[in-house]
Structures are given as C-alpha cells and as structure tokens.
Amino acid sequence: MIPDSRTLIAAAIAxxxxxxAMAQDDSIKMGALATLEGAFTVLGEDSMRGVKLALEEFxxxxxxxxxxxxxxxxxxxxxxxxRATRKLVEQxxxxxxxxxxxGSEGLAVxxxxxxxxxxxxxxxxxxxxxxxxxxxxxxxxxxxxEGAQWMAGLGxxxxxxxxxxxxxxxxxxxxxxxxxxxxxxxxxCRLGGKAPADARFWVPIGNKDYSSVIAALPDDVDxxxxxxxxxxxxxxxxxxxxAGGDLPLVGGSITVDQTVLGSKGRTRDFVIGTPxxxxxxxxxxxxxxxxxxxxxxxxxxxxxxxxxxxxxxxxINTKAALLALxxxxxxxxxxxxxxxxxxxxxxxxxxxxxxxxxxxxxxVADIFLTEVSEGxxxxxxxxxIKVIPSVSQTLGVSYDEFLxxxxxxxxxxxxx
Amino acid sequence: MRRFxxxxxxxxxxxxxxxxxxxxxxxxxWPDWLISAIGRKKTFxxxxxxxxxxxxxYFLVASGxxxxxxxxxxxxxxxxxxxxxxxxxxxxAAEASGNWFVGLGAAFIAIAFAGILLQVLVFRRMEGDDLxxxxxxxxxxxxAADLMLAIWSGTTxxxxxxxxxxxxxxxxxxSTIRSSGKEVFLKYPIYRLAVLAVAIxxxxxxxxxxxxxxxxxxxRAGVNDRDMLAATGVNVQVVFAMVFAIGAGLAGxxxxxxxxxxxxAPGEDIRYLLAxxxxxxxxxxxxxxxxxxxxLLIGLAEQFGLAYFPTYGVVLTFLIMVVVLxxxxxxxxxxx
Numbered sequence: 001m002i003p004d005s006r007t008l009i010a011a012a013i014a015x016x017x018x019x020x021a022m023a024q025d026d027s028i029k030m031g032a033l034a035t036l037e038g039a040f041t042v043l044g045e046d047s048m049r050g051v052k053l054a055l056e057e058f059x060x061x062x063x064x065x066x067x068x069x070x071x072x073x074x075x076x077x078x079x080x081x082x083r084a085t086r087k088l089v090e091q092x093x094x095x096x097x098x099x100x101x102x103g104s105e106g107l108a109v110x111x112x113x114x115x116x117x118x119x120x121x122x123x124x125x126x127x128x129x130x131x132x133x134x135x136x137x138x139x140x141x142x143x144x145x146e147g148a149q150w151m152a153g154l155g156x157x158x159x160x161x162x163x164x165x166x167x168x169x170x171x172x173x174x175x176x177x178x179x180x181x182x183x184x185x186x187x188x189c190r191l192g193g194k195a196p197a198d199a200r201f202w203v204p205i206g207n208k209d210y211s212s213v214i215a216a217l218p219d220d221v222d223x224x225x226x227x228x229x230x231x232x233x234x235x236x237x238x239x240x241x242x243a244g245g246d247l248p249l250v251g252g253s254i255t256v257d258q259t260v261l262g263s264k265g266r267t268r269d270f271v272i273g274t275p276x277x278x279x280x281x282x283x284x285x286x287x288x289x290x291x292x293x294x295x296x297x298x299x300x301x302x303x304x305x306x307x308x309x310x311x312x313x314x315x316i317n318t319k320a321a322l323l324a325l326x327x328x329x330x331x332x333x334x335x336x337x338x339x340x341x342x343x344x345x346x347x348x349x350x351x352x353x354x355x356x357x358x359x360x361x362x363x364v365a366d367i368f369l370t371e372v373s374e375g376x377x378x379x380x381x382x383x384x385i386k387v388i389p390s391v392s393q394t395l396g397v398s399y400d401e402f403l404x405x406x407x408x409x410x411x412x413x414x415x416x
Numbered sequence: 417m418r419r420f421x422x423x424x425x426x427x428x429x430x431x432x433x434x435x436x437x438x439x440x441x442x443x444x445x446w447p448d449w450l451i452s453a454i455g456r457k458k459t460f461x462x463x464x465x466x467x468x469x470x471x472x473x474y475f476l477v478a479s480g481x482x483x484x485x486x487x488x489x490x491x492x493x494x495x496x497x498x499x500x501x502x503x504x505x506x507x508x509a510a511e512a513s514g515n516w517f518v519g520l521g522a523a524f525i526a527i528a529f530a531g532i533l534l535q536v537l538v539f540r541r542m543e544g545d546d547l548x549x550x551x552x553x554x555x556x557x558x559x560a561a562d563l564m565l566a567i568w569s570g571t572t573x574x575x576x577x578x579x580x581x582x583x584x585x586x587x588x589x590x591s592t593i594r595s596s597g598k599e600v601f602l603k604y605p606i607y608r609l610a611v612l613a614v615a616i617x618x619x620x621x622x623x624x625x626x627x628x629x630x631x632x633x634x635x636r637a638g639v640n641d642r643d644m645l646a647a648t649g650v651n652v653q654v655v656f657a658m659v660f661a662i663g664a665g666l667a668g669x670x671x672x673x674x675x676x677x678x679x680x681a682p683g684e685d686i687r688y689l690l691a692x693x694x695x696x697x698x699x700x701x702x703x704x705x706x707x708x709x710x711x712l713l714i715g716l717a718e719q720f721g722l723a724y725f726p727t728y729g730v731v732l733t734f735l736i737m738v739v740v741l742x743x744x745x746x747x748x749x750x751x752x
Contacts, residue, residue, distance in 0.1 A: 041570030041682045173727060203726050208678040208687070209470055211608070212723035215462030216455070231681040234572040238679065242605040244584035265574025
C-alpha cells in the first residue's frame with residue numbers, strides 16, 4: 001500500500017503533535033509509573049492510591065500551579081519500565097516523575113535518568129540497593145527506604161528471640177530479593193546463623209507452581225525465609241499449606257504485606273506469627289500513621305483494610321515532590337536545578353516518622369519489626385513489635401566500610 | 417503397537433528400560449549413592465507427580481485450543497482470556513452459591529456460550545480469512561484483559577475447594593526409612609491428584625465423543641475436509657459453533673480447576689495462552705492425543721527444571737520446542 005499525500009500530511013502533523021509538548025505556565029506535568037500489568041498488578045494499583053492520596057492532600061496544586069497527573073504502566077521488567085518512562089518523559093513531557101515500583105526497574109530508570117538531567121525522578125517503591133548505593137544518578141531521589149534497610153533488626157530477632165540457627169531461602173530471582181536476602185542474612189550470619197547456598201531457591205517472577213520447589217526444600221532447617229511478592233506469594237503460601245508444610249516462615253517485607261494478606265479466598269491462618277520487617281506496620285498506634293490509614297480508607301473504600309507499603313512509598317515520594325515544588329514556588333524553568341537542591345535538603349514528617357536523605361539521595365528512616373496477627377474483624381495485619389530508629393542505607397557502618405560487603409547477589413553473604 | 421515393536425525393536429527395548437528404571441525410582445527405597453547423586457527421593461517423586469498434575473491442567477486448556485484449530489484452522493489467541501474469564505465467573509458463582517461445583521458448572525456453561533457468541537458474531541463474518549481471524553482474536557484478548565482488570569481489579573483470587581479436596585494424602589510410596597526402621601510415606605496434596613483424575617476423565621470423554629458419536633464423526637470429517645462435509649448436507653456452521661462451545665467451555669472449566677490449584681490474577685490469560693501454544697506446537701496442531709503428549713512433556717520439563725535448576729528451568733520448555741520444530745516441524749502427533 002502506498003500512502004497518498006493526504007496520509008503523509010496527517011502523519012507529519014501527528015508526529016509534530018506527539019513531540020514533547022511544552023507545559024503551560026500555570027500547570028506542572030507529573031508522571032506516575034507503577035506495575036499495572038503482570039504478577040505485581042495489585043501492588044501497582046495500591047501504589048497509584050498512594051500517589052492520589054498525596055495529590056488530594058495538596059488539592060492537586062503545588063507552588064501555586066496545578067499538577068497534572070499522567071500515569072504509566074510497566075510489568076516489573078526493566079525494559080517495560082524504560083518504555084513507559086520514555087513515553088512519559090519524551091512524549092508527554094513530564095518534568096517530575098514518581099516511580100517505578102520494582103527493584104530491577106529502578107536500576108534501569110536510574111540509568112535512564114542520567115540521560116535526562118533536566119527531569120527530576122523520585123523513586124516509587126523500587127528497593128534494589130544499587131539504585132542509589134553505587135553510581136547514583138544526580139537527579140534520582142529515593143524518599144522511601146530500600147530492601148536491605150527494610151530488613152533491619154529481623155536477622156537479630158529471629159536468631160536471638162526465635163532461636164533459629166539454620167534457614168532455607170526462597171526468593172524471586174532479581175535485584176530486590178537479593179537486596180532483601182542480603183539485609184536479612186548479613187546480621188543473621190554474623191551472629192552465627194547458617195543459610196547454605198544449596199538451600200537457597202531463586203525462582204522467576206510470575207512463577208505459579210511452587211509445588212516442586214516446596215518438595216525440594218530441606219527438612220533439616222529451622223525456618224524458611226520467603227521473599228516473594230504479590231500473586232507469587234499468595235500462590236506459594238497456599239501451596240505450602242496444601243502440601244502439609246510445617247516449617248515456620250520468616251517473611252520478606254512484601255511477602256506478608258497487605259497486598260498478600262488482603263487477597264481474596266481462603267484465609268491463610270497459618271502465617272499468623274510470621275515475623276517480618278519493613279517500612280510500615282499496619283497496627284502502629286502512632287497518631288501520624290492512624291491519620292494516614294483513616295485518609296486512605298476514606299478515599300479508597302475498595303482498597304485494602306490498611307494501606308500497603310507500596311501506597312506508603314509512593315505517597316511519601318509524591319509528597320516530597322509536592323513539598324519541594326511549594327518551596328520553589330513551582331519554578332522549574334532552570335531545568336529543575338533549584339528544585340533538586342531543595343529536594344536534597346528536604347526533611348519532613350511522614351506517616352512513619354521523620355525522613356531525610358543521605359548524600360546519595362537515599363532515605364534515612366525508621367523501620368518496623370512486625371509479626372502477622374489477626375485483626376479485630378478477622379483481617380490479617382502486621383503487628384508492631386519494635387521500631388528501629390533512623391536506619392541508613394549503609395546499616396550503621398561507614399560508606400567505604402559498607403562497600404566492602406560487596407554488591408548484593410544470590411551468594412552474598414556466603415554464610416555456608 | 418505390535419507393528420511399532422517389530423519395526424523399531426531397538427527403540428521399543430530402550431523405552432521399556434527407561435520406563436522400568438522410572439518405576440523402580442518411584443517405588444524402591446533409594447540407596448545412598450543415588451541420593452548423593454541426585455538428591456532425596458521425596459524431591460524426585462514429588463516433582464514427577466507435580467509434572468503429571470500440571471500436565472493435566474495444561475491438557476485441559478490446550479485440548480480446547482487444539483480442537484478449535486483442528487476444525488477451523490483458526491488460531492484462537494483469545495483462548496487465554498476464556499480461561500481467565502471462566503475463572504472469574506466461576507469464582508463469583510462459587511462465592512454466591514457457596515458451592516465450588518456450581519462455580520465449575522457456571523464457568524463451563526458461561527464460557528461455552530461466550531465461545532458461541534465469538535464464533536457467530538466475529539469469526540463467521542471473516543470465514544476463510546485465517547490471518548484476519550487470528551489478528552481479531554489478539555484484539556479481543558487485549559480488550560477482554562482490560563475489561564476484566566476493570567471489573568475484578570488486580571487482586572489475586574483463590575477458590576476454596578470443598579473440604580475433602582483440601583490437604584494432603586499419604587501415598588503408598590515409601591519416601592525414606594528412618595534410622596528407627598519406621599517407614600516414612602510420601603505426602604501429596606489431594607487436590608492436585610484430583611486435577612490429574614479430572615484431566616484423564618476429560619481426555620477419555622473427548623476421545624469417546626470424537627470417536628464413538630455421530631457428532632464426533634462429523635467433527636473428524638470436518639477436520640479432514642470441511643468442504644466435502646458441507647457438500648454431504650451437514651450444516652457446517654452448527655458443527656463449528658458446537659466445537660467452539662466445547663473448546664471455549666473447556667478453557668473456562670480449566671480456569672476454575674487451575675484457579676483452585678494455583679490462583680487467578682491478571683496475566684494468567686497470557687500465561688495459559690503461551691502454555692497451550694507451546695503444548696500444541698510440540699504435540700501437533702489439531703490433535704487431541706498430541707495435546708496430551710505435549711502437555712505431559714511440557715509439564716514434566718517445567719517441574720523438573722524448577723526443582724533441579726530453578727534459575728534456568730524455563731529454558732528447558734523452549735528447548736523441547738526447538739528440538740521438536742527442528743526434527744518434526746508438524747509436531748509429535750501432527751500430520752504434515
């Protein structure tokens with residue numbers, strides 16, 4: 001088929017229109033990117049609730065300008081995240097972007113951010129270590145903490161309080177679970193715990209059938225550390241129960257989170273008592289958290305019984321973006337230089353306490369040690385056991401000292 | 417069978433030996449050298465059973481797919497959506513009535529009806545235009561996926577099967593013998609055994625239907641030459657609609673079965689579409705026994721891969737596909 005001149009003209013006009021549209025003076029385009037497809041869909045949906053919660057709080061205005069929200073979707077794979085990010089930045093022309101959701105997506109978006117120095121990127125909930133630890137991007141900010149920080153205190157807790165000495169590991173095979181396993185095992189192994197490499201199982205994201213992995217789990221360990229998310233975690237928990245599994249579990253931050261505990265179907269009573277740690281705790285009785293939960297419930301009656309850590313992370317990052325916009329009076333005309341300087345120094349009150357950034361623009365915040373328990377109306381909730389104050393990305397040691405631990409991977413720490 | 421043994425004596429002996437070793441591995445108590453070589457018996461036998469039951473599930477989905485293709489030369493890429501829609505409808509029906517079997521029946525009937533609608537409203541309008549039909553099914557599947565996401569959101573759903581299907585059963589297979597001399601028997605989830613039984617029952621029923629009934633005869637005739645079938649006075653459109661109803665209904669039925677064994681969430685449609693595509697490519701397009709063989713190969717490969725080398729397990733599935741395409745492009749049971 002040969003296009004006639006009319007289609008050619010139409011195509012040319014379309015191409016011009018689709019180019020980076022200049023934002024009008026009285027509005028700022030803000031992008032939000034989360035996984036609205038694939039195994040992590042439900043996580044992405046709650047993330048968007050977090051973004052809207054923050055925007056609603058600011059009545060969709062910041063620095064005297066209207067905020068125009070444009071959403072993008074990925075499926076937890078780095079290439080889909082880059083595709084969606086490019087669309088938001090290069091076609092829609094967003095100046096501030098909040099996202100992505102998943103660990104390896106974050107690594108990819110950070111690298112992309114380096115090629116767009118005039119756009120400001122705020123992380124969603126992606127929590128891989130190297131997004132900010134090694135070769136960070138000047139214009140990428142993470143106001144939510146990351147996977148290894150989220151595990152603060154859990155390794156010590158299961159070693160000292162639960163008395164576990166050897167642990168099998170089951171996790172998805174990408175950067176975020178590596179970070180979580182590292183954060184959990186590092187203190188656990190330093191105390192003398194064991195997690196040999198042949199008792200670590202790495203499965204692809206979106207795996208449905210865990211029965212063979214369950215069969216391969218060793219019998220001679222004290223517990224299983226599970227770092228799976230979304231539908232993957234639901235599948236594993238049900239199949240583990242069906243197979244008559246009786247080892248106690250230790251949960252990664254998103255494994256016994258509301259995105260899993262709030263799923264439809266048989267209630268998973270056997271996870272009651274599972275210890276975990278993360279950036280939020282459902283039952284924390286602090287007034288700031290309670291207010292956040294009330295606002296979430298009021299705005300999203302069809303949401304979870306309590307906001308998940310994804311809603312929380314996206315809320316915090318969106319709120320940081322809006323607070324800084326207020327401070328610069330909505331002025332991004334210098335390519336956002338002033339705006340990013342404000343963001344770097346920003347410290348503010350979140351539903352889970354004060355948050356501030358370190359020199360690599362990663363958050364320092366409080367972490368919660370939790371345990372799954374049954375709520376008043378039969379919902380499963382994460383009960384607060386302990387709050388660990390001001391956890392930094394380097395987990396208390398100096399930056400140079402921390403780099404010696406090596407990058408997170410399937411075998412780090414060895415712990416044989 | 418006898419012809420096969422006479423013509424390929426060497427291969428027949430090999431197959432017998434392999435089968436013998438397999439049976440021994442399942443029922444015997446493993447000596448220490450075998451355990452140190454490939455791990456515990458529990459892992460092996462469980463993985464084998466998992467492979468079988470997963471194959472059952474794949475067969476349920478893929479048999480409808482291959483049936484439709486065999487008759488209509490129509491690659492229905494919306495088959496995965498039928499699976500997922502069936503699962504959701506089944507879930508709603510089971511929740512409303514409190515009976516899992518009602519959900520199972522509702523899924524079959526509703527999706528069979530949806531299949532008829534698809535055939536009558538869409539495919540009949542572009543008959544004989546295979547490429548266009550295929551492209552339209554892709555469109556249908558994309559629209560359906562977003563509609564389902566809008567209605568049922570991204571939350572993971574799980575069925576509550578009847579109490580007697582839940583939990584684990586002890587199999588008469590010895591896993592190990594403890595130092596005290598006590599035998600430890602293998603435990604296996606009852607529900608997954610039920611999946612296997614249902615798949616075998618459906619397979620036999622399909623075989624009987626296709627080979628022993630008048631309608632089955634018409635369908636087989638249609639597979640061979642649909643113009644000739646039409647010329648003999650059979651209303652081909654009715655046969656088409658019926659096959660489509662059965663094929664789609666089986667996908668909906670499998671949605672409830674699979675949603676109970678695993679779970680239902682957005683993205684499952686693509687997963688099962690891909691699984692059925694691989695299964696029918698390996699087994700041979702249009703052949704129901706081929707679907708069974710393909711499902712068995714893919715199910716076992718997936719599970720053994722997951723248990724013994726989880727990181728690279730996925731490769732095994734596609735390796736099988738590559739080998740089949742290289743050696744026998746029409747599939748194991750396919751006719752060229």
